[in-house]
Amino acid sequence: MTRTERIGASEESVVPAIVESGEFSELVDEGQTISLAQSPLDGSLGIFVVPTHTAEDPTKAHSTRLNEEQPIYFVNQHTPPSAERRMFLADTFAIFSALRKLVTAPEFQSTTSLGEDRRVAYVRKLAIDFVNFIKECWIHASRPVARPGGPLQFSSDHYRSLYTCFSLFVVLFIPEEGYANAPVGDELMEWQNTHFIEPSTEEGDQLSGLEKPWEDDTFWPYLTRAIIRGLNKASTFFLSVLSGHPSEEIQHLTETLISLIQSQPRLDNFSSEKEFALSTRRWKDKVQALRIGLDRVPESKRFDGFENWWERLSDIVGVLEGRGDVLKRVCEEQGGDWKEVCVAWGIFVDPRMRRDDLFETAKDIIAEMPSDPTNLEDNIHAAMFSGQFEETLHSSSQLDLWLSAHLSEFMGATGLLQVKEDADLSPRDFHILEYAEYVYCDHALWHITIEYMYSCGEIGKSRGDQILERVPLRFFQQTSDHATAERIRSGDVVGVLKEVNEACLQHRREGVRRTVCKIAARNFVQEKNYGLAASYCTSAEDWSGLGHIVDHVLEEYVQGSAFFVEHASSIAPLVQKLSTQPNLSGVFYYRLIFVTRFARLQGLLRRKEYADAASDLVAIVREDMAPASWWAVVLYDSIPLLDYEPKLLFSSSEASLLLRKLEDISIKTSQGAGLEYLNVLSRRVHVKEQADLLKELKLVRLALARYFARCAVLDG
Structure with missing residues (x-):
């Protein structure tokens, strides 16, 4: 269960x-x-x-x-991403990679190669790529279509929140080149009207269909909010409707008001901020003149039977005058929040408000009109407007670890985050690693996980190493395809193993690469692909592992496998390759030489090429290639060669060499080393008792005796 x-x-x-x-x-x-x-x-x-x-x-x-x-x-801790969410993570990773490549480039880090504005411009382009991609995901998630996998793991509203947060970050902290110290009001107004549409189009359509819209309860709130939001087309339309108002005073005042709204200075319309500031002062003088005219309206004419139009118009003029208390009150009465006040502040109260000014202003406004503590999106916006970067990342991580990670990356690239000297992790690295741990819950995204981890200093590299060492290599799934299996057996590194190898080389993780090669070698040993296993051991410089592979191959012979020669032949090419290896242990190298020469001997015996077999057997004995435990086996295999007729395959001196080796085994055995010298022969001939094994060796002695007898006869 x-x-x-x-x-x-x-x-x-x-x-x-x-x-x-x-x-x-x-x-x-x-x-x-x-x-x-x-x-x-x-x-x-x-x-x-x-x-x-x-x-x-x-x-x-x-x-x-x-x-x-x-x-x-x-x-x-995390719910693994669904197919669509996985696609979102993978596609945004491509932009993250481009950003990492940019910020780690020497010319980007140099203080002389690029100016600060130019660096920010490069970063801004990638940030806008993020914004556009999130927008596409939001639109896709909003489509009411039947999805094969069921409902989306993250709703369209979730992606809308990511969209608003990331686009606000770009507006506030990654401005266009040359606009870092420019007034920010118009940019914020565009952001607000893009993401938080008020008043609604439906309200405008309903009011425009009325003969006397000013008699509707929603008319003045709609008009006031349209003016605060800078919706000049809607504002002038409904102000012009007032030309049919029964009050002559309001008709005259609205004509002036329409002119003011249409002529309100915008920074984009001027070639310099100085011209913009001068035009704004002149415009404010005209607003003041409108105030004077409004104040001259008698008290008796300020009510039209439905509404005190004068108070409504006075509020609008108060906003245009830049009176902060009026702006706050009007926004609050009409259901606006702190965002609406902050944005309008940069349009009406302080048209020259810069980003640094905004942070202090926003803090004061939010203190009076707090953000919604239950709404993470609103908290993130409030933290950004206040210039509180760590609070921005904290709230973003609660909304989506993806958001906090990528915001922290851009904050790091633009120098917004302060790094404490005694901290083990920078804020940027902390949030990147938190996100990487989330991606880690989907093992199919391991290549993305390590990229994020390896960008986070030594701690991140250590975690990335652990991930790489545990990536499922899936050899058996790969080899279910015949063509792929042949490529693997021919030494071609494919599939996951190839990707892991490339990742290690890319990030210069030589120790990890060797560990993965050792793991790969063990997998190939299980498949009895000893040639490729030995190749990976060699790549990892795992000489003890190579020795174990030799033992496995020799065990094939002991077990009577018909494929012993083929297995040994698969590792034979390594002999030449390793002959020039400077740090190779001699023990393992000589074991490798023995298994290849011994396999050649068995192949010659199998093909009945007895003359060559005899020559190889003598070479093995003369050059002392065999380990002590294999001497008895080699001599035991000489019996058919010694008994071969009609000709002699050994010279007298060669036969004497075999006899001396046989005597050495007998002496060592009599001195108590029988287990060391007879163990392999015991398993090969299925005889356990030492006395019986010595009888088997007597067969070699008998064959040698017959051989010497034949030599004597032929000599005579």
């Missing part, structure tokens, strides 16, 4: 509960406790009940619970 549940960062919850609340002490009294193990594949946890076996009372370990079927719960 297994269960998978999403768990929080500080508390694990599984359903149904392993132990009910408040009953853990009873579980301990029964001699059990709860344990867990982490999967190296995706970081998930396996939670289960285990016995404690306490020394004080061993009987407690014999609980009746142990006789029951105990479930194992598989839990993960």
Whole structure:
């Protein structure tokens, strides 16, 4: 029985509960406790009940619970991404990679190669790529279409929140080249009207269809908000409607107001900020003149029977005058929030407000009109408007770890984050690693995970190493395809192993590459692909591993495998390759030489090329190639060569050499080293007793005796 549940960062919850609340002490009294193990594949946890076996009372370990079927719960801090979410992560990773390549380039880091504005311009282009991509995802998620995999893992509203947050970050902190110290009001107004449309188009359509729209309760609120939002077309249209108002005073005043709204200076219309400031002062003088005219309207004419139009118009003029108290009150009355006040502040109250000025202004406004504590998106906006970068990242991580990671990357690229000298992790690295751990829960995205980790200093590199060492290499899945299997067996590195190899080389993780090669070698040994296993051991400079592979190949001979010669031949090319290796241990190299020469001997015997076989056998003995445990086997294989007729295959001196080696084995055995010298022969001929093994060796002695007898006869 297994269960998978999403768990929080500080508390694990599984359903149904392993132990009910408040009953853990009873579980301990029964001699059990709860344990867990982490999967190296995706970081998930396996939670289960285990016995404690306490020394004080061993009987407690014999609980009746142990006789029951105990479930194992598989839990993960993060929900693995769905197919569409995975696509989102992978596609945005491409932009992240481009940004990393940019910020790590020497010319970007040089203070002389590029000016600050130029650097920001390059970063801005990639940030806008992020914004445009998130927008496309939001539009895609908003389409009411049937999806094969069911509902989206993240709603369209979630992607809309990412869109508003990232685009606001670009507006505030990555301005266009040359606009870093320019007034920010117009840019913020464009951002607000793009993402938070007020007043609604439906309200305008409804009012425009009325004969006397000023008699509708929504008319003045709509008109006021349209003016605050800078919607000049809608504002002038409904102001012109007032030409039919029964009050002559309002008709005259609105004509002037229309002219003011249409002529309000915008920074983009001027070649310099100085001209913009001069034009704004002149425009403010005209607004002041309108105020004077408005104040001259008699009290008796300020009410039209439906509304006190004078108060409504006075509020509008107060906003145009730049009176902050009026702006705050009007926005609050009409359901606007702190964002609307902050943005309008840069249009009407302080048209020359720069980004640094905005941060202080926003803090004061938010203190009076707090952001919604239950709305993460609103909290992120508030933190950005206030210039609080760490708070921005904290709230962003609660909304989506993707957002906090990529915001921190751009903050790091533009120098917005302060790094403490004594900190183990910078804020940027902390949020990148948090996101990488989330991506890690989907093991199919390992190549993305390590890219984020390796960008985070030594701690990130250490974590990335652990991921690479645990990537499933999937050899057996790959080799299910015949063509791919042949490529692997011919030494072509393909599939996941090739990707891991390339990742190690790209990030200069030589130690990890060698570890992965060792893992690959063990996998190929299991498949009895000894040639490729030996190749990977050589690549990892794992000489002891190479020795084990030689042992495996020799074991094939001991077990009587018909493929021993083929297996040994697959590792034979390494002999020449390793002959020039400076740091190779001689023991393992000579073992490798022996197995290849011994396999050649067996091949010659199999093909009945006895003359060459005899020559090889003598060479093995003369050059002392064989390990001590294999001397007896080599001599045992000489019997058919010694008995071969009609001609002699050995010279007298060569036969004497074999006899001396046989005598050495007999002497060593008599001195108590029989296990060392006869063990392999014992397994090869399936004889266990030493006395019986010595009898087997007597067959070699007998063959040598017959051989010497034949030599004597031929000489005579």
